[in-house]
Amino acid sequence: MSDVFDALAHPVRRKILKLLRKKPMSAGAIADRFEIAKPTLSGHFAVLKAADLVTSDRQGTTIIYRVNMSVLEEAAAGLMDLAGLRGAKESKS
Amino acid sequence: MSDVFDALAHPVRRKILKLLRKKPMSAGAIADRFEIAKPTLSGHFAVLKAADLVTSDRQGTTIIYRVNMSVLEEAAAGLMDLAGLRGAKESKS
């Protein structure tokens, strides 16, 4: 859970998730949307993956990233739990 | 919005919010719940305040912190927006 919030803390990573929400994209296609160097983005992908917020699978030479919706929903639920709102499961950490 | 996710990224700050959700507490009362030095916690309060996640008011020599529920709810809504879920307002950044 902490990994998730760490991952969400960076604006670029939130923007990546927002892109990915519409449709899965290759690392390169995502990189085209940013001014940031590819190695830097690659690092962001790694953080998102560590948080299990995205999954990746290779297709030939390109790597396709897709959002892991359930984890994103869990995070939202976690926040609602913090807020003490309806529909929130019990949470740790 | 970025400030909010930054603030939520630290486990201690999330724990503070969770405490404060039940009832407003003084800085010292919160500090009693942690092993962390008071100045360190004071720094965490400052981050939470910068994100507008908590408000503070002084009562004599003690300072009472309370959660700003609406901002916490906004953050949850922001996440749901990322997840593309119902009930989510449009969001920037």
Added chain:
DNA sequence: ACTATATTTCGTTATTTCCCTAAATAACGA
């Protein structure tokens, strides 16, 4: 085997974050 393309890993630098102790500030009561 060689070349080209896509992506990541490595090594480095700069910035930020986190935590601490010590000192400062604020408000109270005697």
Added chain:
DNA sequence: TCGTTATTTAGGGAAATAACGAAATATAGT
């Protein structure tokens, strides 16, 4: 005003994070 309590600010060191260019890896096609 003095002393006490509650909290914050200041200063500093260690560790984490973010960014880059260069080099490495993986795959496909020739």
